[in-house]
Amino acid sequence: MTRRPAAGAVVVSALLLTAPALAQQPPAATPVPAAPRAAQSRPATPPKPPAGAAAKPQASGAAPAARPAGAVDLAYGAFQRGYFLTAFHEATKRVEASQDVRAMTLLGELYANGLGVGQDDQKAAEWYALAAGRGDRDAMFALAMFRLGGRAGPKDMREAARLLAAAAKLGHPAAAYDLGLFYVEGQLFPQDYDRAAELFRTAAAAGSAEAQYALAVLHKEGRGVRQDTAEAARWMERAATAGVVDAQVEYAIALFNGTGVAKDEARAAALFRKAAQRGSALAQNRLARLLSAGRGLPADPVEAIKWHLIAKAGGAGDAYMEEFAQKQPEQVRQSAEKAAQGWLDVLRQQRS
DSSP states (O other): OOOOOOOOOOOOOOOOBOTTTOOBOOOOOOOOOOOOOOOOOOOOOOOOOOTTOOOOOOSOOOOOOOOOTTOOOHHHHHHHHTOHHHHHHHHHHHHHHHOOHHHHHHHHHHHHHTSSSOOOHHHHHHHHHHHHHTTOHHHHHHHHHHHHHTTTSOOOHHHHHHHHHHHHHTTOHHHHHHHHHHHHHTSSSOOOHHHHHHHHHHHHHTTOHHHHHHHHHHHHHTSSSOOOHHHHHHHHHHHHHTTOHHHHHHHHHHHHHTSSSOOOHHHHHHHHHHHHHTTOHHHHHHHHHHHHHTSSSOOOHHHHHHHHHHHHHTTOOOHHHHHHHHTSOHHHHHHHHHHHHHHHHHHHHHHO
Protein backbone atom coordinates (compact mmCIF):
# COMPACT_ATOMS: atom_id res chain seq x y z
CA MET A 1 0.00 0.00 0.00
CA THR A 2 1.10 3.58 -0.22
CA ARG A 3 3.42 4.59 2.51
CA ARG A 4 1.93 6.78 5.18
CA PRO A 5 2.91 10.43 5.32
CA ALA A 6 6.16 11.04 7.09
CA ALA A 7 5.34 11.55 10.70
CA GLY A 8 7.26 14.27 12.45
CA ALA A 9 10.79 12.98 12.54
CA VAL A 10 12.65 12.88 15.81
CA VAL A 11 15.66 15.12 15.25
CA VAL A 12 18.74 14.70 17.41
CA SER A 13 21.83 16.85 17.45
CA ALA A 14 24.71 14.52 16.70
CA LEU A 15 27.91 14.49 18.72
CA LEU A 16 30.32 16.86 17.07
CA LEU A 17 33.66 15.53 15.88
CA THR A 18 36.49 18.04 16.17
CA ALA A 19 39.20 18.67 13.65
CA PRO A 20 42.15 16.49 12.98
CA ALA A 21 41.70 14.03 15.85
CA LEU A 22 37.90 13.95 15.42
CA ALA A 23 37.45 13.64 19.17
CA GLN A 24 34.07 13.72 20.85
CA GLN A 25 32.63 17.01 22.07
CA PRO A 26 29.58 17.41 24.35
CA PRO A 27 26.30 17.11 22.44
CA ALA A 28 24.13 20.15 21.93
CA ALA A 29 20.60 20.22 23.31
CA THR A 30 18.29 17.72 21.65
CA PRO A 31 15.27 19.31 19.93
CA VAL A 32 11.91 17.81 20.83
CA PRO A 33 10.20 15.74 18.12
CA ALA A 34 7.46 17.50 16.19
CA ALA A 35 3.90 16.28 16.02
CA PRO A 36 2.95 13.96 13.15
CA ARG A 37 2.60 15.59 9.75
CA ALA A 38 -0.29 14.53 7.63
CA ALA A 39 -0.72 14.08 3.90
CA GLN A 40 -1.17 17.09 1.68
CA SER A 41 -4.70 17.99 0.67
CA ARG A 42 -5.50 17.06 -2.91
CA PRO A 43 -8.31 18.11 -5.23
CA ALA A 44 -11.33 15.82 -5.42
CA THR A 45 -13.70 14.42 -8.09
CA PRO A 46 -15.46 11.09 -9.36
CA PRO A 47 -17.70 8.12 -8.49
CA LYS A 48 -19.91 7.41 -5.52
CA PRO A 49 -19.51 4.45 -3.17
CA PRO A 50 -21.19 1.30 -4.50
CA ALA A 51 -24.89 0.86 -3.83
CA GLY A 52 -25.73 -0.47 -0.41
CA ALA A 53 -22.51 0.72 1.17
CA ALA A 54 -22.72 4.50 1.35
CA ALA A 55 -21.01 5.67 4.50
CA LYS A 56 -21.17 8.74 6.64
CA PRO A 57 -17.84 9.67 8.15
CA GLN A 58 -17.77 8.32 11.69
CA ALA A 59 -14.60 8.20 13.75
CA SER A 60 -11.55 6.09 13.21
CA GLY A 61 -9.01 5.73 10.41
CA ALA A 62 -5.76 4.39 8.77
CA ALA A 63 -4.30 2.97 5.52
CA PRO A 64 -4.98 -0.50 4.10
CA ALA A 65 -2.70 -3.43 4.81
CA ALA A 66 -2.61 -6.96 3.52
CA ARG A 67 -5.41 -9.45 4.08
CA PRO A 68 -4.84 -12.20 6.68
CA ALA A 69 -2.42 -14.94 5.64
CA GLY A 70 -4.06 -17.83 3.88
CA ALA A 71 -6.97 -15.85 2.49
CA VAL A 72 -7.24 -15.51 -1.28
CA ASP A 73 -7.62 -11.79 -1.94
CA LEU A 74 -8.01 -10.85 -5.58
CA ALA A 75 -8.57 -7.17 -4.75
CA TYR A 76 -5.39 -6.72 -2.74
CA GLY A 77 -3.42 -8.90 -5.12
CA ALA A 78 -4.46 -6.66 -7.99
CA PHE A 79 -3.62 -3.57 -5.95
CA GLN A 80 -0.13 -4.81 -5.16
CA ARG A 81 0.52 -5.58 -8.83
CA GLY A 82 -0.68 -2.14 -9.90
CA TYR A 83 -3.98 -3.28 -11.47
CA PHE A 84 -5.95 -0.61 -9.69
CA LEU A 85 -9.14 -0.73 -11.76
CA THR A 86 -9.34 -4.49 -11.17
CA ALA A 87 -8.72 -3.89 -7.47
CA PHE A 88 -11.57 -1.37 -7.42
CA HIS A 89 -14.01 -3.74 -9.09
CA GLU A 90 -13.06 -6.71 -6.89
CA ALA A 91 -13.29 -4.63 -3.71
CA THR A 92 -16.65 -3.23 -4.79
CA LYS A 93 -17.99 -6.74 -5.39
CA ARG A 94 -16.86 -7.84 -1.93
CA VAL A 95 -18.50 -4.86 -0.27
CA GLU A 96 -21.78 -5.43 -2.10
CA ALA A 97 -21.73 -9.16 -1.39
CA SER A 98 -20.65 -9.21 2.25
CA GLN A 99 -19.87 -5.69 3.51
CA ASP A 100 -16.20 -6.76 3.70
CA VAL A 101 -14.36 -4.31 5.94
CA ARG A 102 -10.92 -4.74 4.36
CA ALA A 103 -12.44 -4.09 0.94
CA MET A 104 -13.91 -0.85 2.30
CA THR A 105 -10.46 0.24 3.45
CA LEU A 106 -9.01 -0.61 0.05
CA LEU A 107 -11.66 1.50 -1.67
CA GLY A 108 -10.68 4.36 0.62
CA GLU A 109 -7.07 3.96 -0.42
CA LEU A 110 -7.95 3.94 -4.11
CA TYR A 111 -10.04 7.10 -3.82
CA ALA A 112 -7.46 8.81 -1.58
CA ASN A 113 -4.72 8.36 -4.17
CA GLY A 114 -6.72 8.42 -7.40
CA LEU A 115 -5.73 4.88 -8.33
CA GLY A 116 -8.07 3.26 -10.86
CA VAL A 117 -10.69 5.90 -10.07
CA GLY A 118 -10.73 9.67 -9.90
CA GLN A 119 -9.08 11.02 -6.77
CA ASP A 120 -11.79 12.02 -4.28
CA ASP A 121 -10.95 12.86 -0.67
CA GLN A 122 -14.56 12.90 0.44
CA LYS A 123 -15.31 9.40 -0.84
CA ALA A 124 -12.00 8.17 0.59
CA ALA A 125 -12.91 9.56 4.01
CA GLU A 126 -16.36 7.96 3.83
CA TRP A 127 -14.91 4.55 3.06
CA TYR A 128 -12.24 4.88 5.74
CA ALA A 129 -14.86 5.95 8.29
CA LEU A 130 -17.11 3.04 7.38
CA ALA A 131 -14.28 0.54 7.80
CA ALA A 132 -12.92 2.26 10.91
CA GLY A 133 -16.33 2.16 12.55
CA ARG A 134 -16.27 -1.60 12.04
CA GLY A 135 -12.90 -2.01 13.70
CA ASP A 136 -10.31 -1.85 10.90
CA ARG A 137 -7.09 -0.43 12.36
CA ASP A 138 -5.64 0.55 8.98
CA ALA A 139 -8.73 2.58 8.17
CA MET A 140 -8.47 4.23 11.58
CA PHE A 141 -4.91 5.28 10.82
CA ALA A 142 -5.72 6.59 7.35
CA LEU A 143 -8.62 8.65 8.65
CA ALA A 144 -6.39 10.03 11.41
CA MET A 145 -3.98 11.23 8.70
CA PHE A 146 -6.90 12.89 6.93
CA ARG A 147 -7.89 14.68 10.14
CA LEU A 148 -4.31 15.81 10.72
CA GLY A 149 -4.00 17.13 7.18
CA GLY A 150 -7.43 18.69 6.86
CA ARG A 151 -8.44 16.44 3.98
CA ALA A 152 -12.19 16.01 3.42
CA GLY A 153 -12.91 18.44 6.23
CA PRO A 154 -11.22 20.75 8.71
CA LYS A 155 -8.16 19.73 10.69
CA ASP A 156 -9.11 18.03 13.92
CA MET A 157 -6.13 17.12 16.09
CA ARG A 158 -8.18 15.65 18.91
CA GLU A 159 -10.12 13.38 16.59
CA ALA A 160 -6.86 12.38 14.91
CA ALA A 161 -5.37 11.51 18.30
CA ARG A 162 -8.46 9.50 19.21
CA LEU A 163 -8.19 7.55 16.00
CA LEU A 164 -4.48 6.97 16.48
CA ALA A 165 -5.12 5.69 20.01
CA ALA A 166 -7.78 3.29 18.72
CA ALA A 167 -5.49 2.00 15.96
CA ALA A 168 -2.52 1.72 18.33
CA LYS A 169 -4.62 -0.30 20.76
CA LEU A 170 -5.27 -2.72 17.90
CA GLY A 171 -1.53 -3.04 17.23
CA HIS A 172 -0.93 -0.54 14.42
CA PRO A 173 2.81 0.36 14.68
CA ALA A 174 2.67 3.68 12.83
CA ALA A 175 -0.29 4.82 14.92
CA ALA A 176 1.58 4.00 18.13
CA TYR A 177 4.61 5.95 16.89
CA ASP A 178 2.61 9.02 15.90
CA LEU A 179 0.66 8.95 19.16
CA GLY A 180 3.98 8.81 21.00
CA LEU A 181 5.03 12.00 19.22
CA PHE A 182 1.96 13.77 20.61
CA TYR A 183 3.09 12.87 24.13
CA VAL A 184 6.62 14.07 23.43
CA GLU A 185 5.42 17.36 21.99
CA GLY A 186 3.19 18.05 25.00
CA GLN A 187 0.68 20.31 23.24
CA LEU A 188 -2.38 18.19 22.63
CA PHE A 189 -1.67 16.07 25.73
CA PRO A 190 0.46 16.86 28.78
CA GLN A 191 4.07 16.01 27.97
CA ASP A 192 4.70 12.44 29.12
CA TYR A 193 7.97 10.80 28.11
CA ASP A 194 7.09 7.61 29.98
CA ARG A 195 3.97 7.14 27.85
CA ALA A 196 5.86 8.15 24.69
CA ALA A 197 8.57 5.60 25.42
CA GLU A 198 5.96 2.89 25.97
CA LEU A 199 4.33 3.65 22.63
CA PHE A 200 7.66 3.91 20.80
CA ARG A 201 8.77 0.57 22.26
CA THR A 202 5.57 -1.13 21.08
CA ALA A 203 5.98 0.28 17.57
CA ALA A 204 9.73 -0.41 17.51
CA ALA A 205 9.22 -4.05 18.47
CA ALA A 206 6.70 -4.33 15.65
CA GLY A 207 9.31 -3.13 13.16
CA SER A 208 8.75 0.63 12.87
CA ALA A 209 12.15 2.07 11.99
CA GLU A 210 11.04 5.58 12.97
CA ALA A 211 10.00 4.30 16.40
CA GLN A 212 13.30 2.46 16.77
CA TYR A 213 15.11 5.73 16.17
CA ALA A 214 12.85 7.62 18.57
CA LEU A 215 13.36 5.01 21.29
CA ALA A 216 17.12 5.16 20.76
CA VAL A 217 17.00 8.93 21.25
CA LEU A 218 15.06 8.57 24.51
CA HIS A 219 17.58 6.03 25.80
CA LYS A 220 20.45 8.31 24.82
CA GLU A 221 18.89 11.25 26.64
CA GLY A 222 17.37 9.28 29.51
CA ARG A 223 13.83 10.55 28.91
CA GLY A 224 10.99 8.23 29.88
CA VAL A 225 13.48 5.35 30.09
CA ARG A 226 16.81 4.84 31.82
CA GLN A 227 19.77 6.51 30.15
CA ASP A 228 21.59 3.63 28.50
CA THR A 229 24.10 4.15 25.71
CA ALA A 230 24.21 0.43 24.85
CA GLU A 231 20.43 0.23 24.51
CA ALA A 232 20.44 3.47 22.52
CA ALA A 233 23.06 2.03 20.18
CA ARG A 234 21.12 -1.23 19.80
CA TRP A 235 17.95 0.53 18.66
CA MET A 236 19.92 3.07 16.62
CA GLU A 237 21.58 0.24 14.72
CA ARG A 238 18.20 -1.31 13.89
CA ALA A 239 16.85 2.00 12.64
CA ALA A 240 20.02 2.65 10.65
CA THR A 241 19.84 -0.80 9.05
CA ALA A 242 16.22 -0.06 8.10
CA GLY A 243 17.37 3.07 6.29
CA VAL A 244 16.60 5.98 8.63
CA VAL A 245 19.22 8.51 7.56
CA ASP A 246 19.43 10.36 10.89
CA ALA A 247 19.89 7.02 12.63
CA GLN A 248 22.70 6.13 10.22
CA VAL A 249 24.49 9.35 11.17
CA GLU A 250 23.89 8.88 14.90
CA TYR A 251 25.00 5.25 14.84
CA ALA A 252 28.09 6.12 12.79
CA ILE A 253 29.05 8.67 15.46
CA ALA A 254 28.49 6.06 18.19
CA LEU A 255 30.70 3.61 16.28
CA PHE A 256 33.43 6.17 15.74
CA ASN A 257 33.49 7.18 19.41
CA GLY A 258 32.79 3.73 20.83
CA THR A 259 29.69 4.99 22.65
CA GLY A 260 27.52 2.07 23.73
CA VAL A 261 29.08 -0.13 21.07
CA ALA A 262 32.55 -1.38 20.20
CA LYS A 263 34.59 1.34 18.49
CA ASP A 264 34.83 0.71 14.74
CA GLU A 265 36.03 3.58 12.59
CA ALA A 266 35.74 1.61 9.34
CA ARG A 267 32.04 0.81 9.94
CA ALA A 268 31.48 4.41 10.98
CA ALA A 269 33.03 5.66 7.74
CA ALA A 270 30.90 3.29 5.67
CA LEU A 271 27.73 4.51 7.38
CA PHE A 272 28.71 8.16 7.00
CA ARG A 273 29.22 7.53 3.28
CA LYS A 274 25.84 5.85 2.98
CA ALA A 275 24.06 8.73 4.71
CA ALA A 276 26.12 11.28 2.78
CA GLN A 277 25.05 9.76 -0.51
CA ARG A 278 21.44 10.07 0.64
CA GLY A 279 21.83 13.80 1.19
CA SER A 280 22.67 14.26 4.87
CA ALA A 281 24.80 17.40 5.12
CA LEU A 282 26.02 16.34 8.57
CA ALA A 283 27.16 12.96 7.23
CA GLN A 284 28.81 14.67 4.26
CA ASN A 285 30.77 16.88 6.64
CA ARG A 286 31.83 13.96 8.84
CA LEU A 287 32.84 11.93 5.79
CA ALA A 288 34.93 14.86 4.55
CA ARG A 289 36.77 14.99 7.88
CA LEU A 290 37.46 11.26 7.88
CA LEU A 291 38.78 11.44 4.32
CA SER A 292 40.99 14.40 5.23
CA ALA A 293 42.50 12.54 8.19
CA GLY A 294 42.50 8.98 6.83
CA ARG A 295 40.40 7.65 9.70
CA GLY A 296 38.33 4.54 8.95
CA LEU A 297 39.24 4.73 5.27
CA PRO A 298 42.25 5.86 3.20
CA ALA A 299 42.98 9.59 3.14
CA ASP A 300 41.79 11.23 -0.07
CA PRO A 301 42.11 15.04 -0.30
CA VAL A 302 40.05 15.30 -3.49
CA GLU A 303 37.14 13.31 -2.04
CA ALA A 304 37.46 15.14 1.28
CA ILE A 305 37.14 18.56 -0.36
CA LYS A 306 34.38 17.32 -2.66
CA TRP A 307 32.22 16.25 0.29
CA HIS A 308 33.11 19.42 2.17
CA LEU A 309 31.85 21.56 -0.70
CA ILE A 310 28.63 19.53 -0.88
CA ALA A 311 28.13 19.69 2.90
CA LYS A 312 28.79 23.43 2.89
CA ALA A 313 26.21 23.98 0.15
CA GLY A 314 23.77 21.97 2.26
CA GLY A 315 24.33 24.17 5.31
CA ALA A 316 27.09 22.28 7.13
CA GLY A 317 30.06 24.64 6.83
CA ASP A 318 33.30 23.80 8.61
CA ALA A 319 36.24 26.13 9.31
CA TYR A 320 38.64 23.20 9.73
CA MET A 321 37.76 21.79 6.29
CA GLU A 322 38.03 25.26 4.75
CA GLU A 323 41.56 25.52 6.09
CA PHE A 324 42.33 21.98 4.95
CA ALA A 325 41.15 22.79 1.42
CA GLN A 326 43.18 25.99 1.22
CA LYS A 327 46.36 24.06 2.06
CA GLN A 328 45.91 21.65 -0.87
CA PRO A 329 47.46 22.18 -4.33
CA GLU A 330 45.34 24.02 -6.87
CA GLN A 331 44.98 20.87 -8.98
CA VAL A 332 43.50 18.98 -6.01
CA ARG A 333 40.98 21.76 -5.33
CA GLN A 334 39.96 21.93 -8.99
CA SER A 335 39.48 18.15 -9.18
CA ALA A 336 37.33 18.29 -6.03
CA GLU A 337 35.19 21.13 -7.40
CA LYS A 338 34.66 19.22 -10.62
CA ALA A 339 33.69 16.06 -8.71
CA ALA A 340 31.23 18.02 -6.57
CA GLN A 341 29.61 19.91 -9.44
CA GLY A 342 26.76 17.48 -10.10
CA TRP A 343 25.68 17.56 -6.46
CA LEU A 344 25.98 21.35 -6.29
CA ASP A 345 23.82 21.77 -9.39
CA VAL A 346 21.08 19.62 -7.83
CA LEU A 347 21.21 21.60 -4.57
CA ARG A 348 20.93 24.90 -6.48
CA GLN A 349 17.91 23.57 -8.40
CA GLN A 350 16.26 22.53 -5.14
CA ARG A 351 16.68 26.01 -3.68
CA SER A 352 15.40 27.82 -6.77
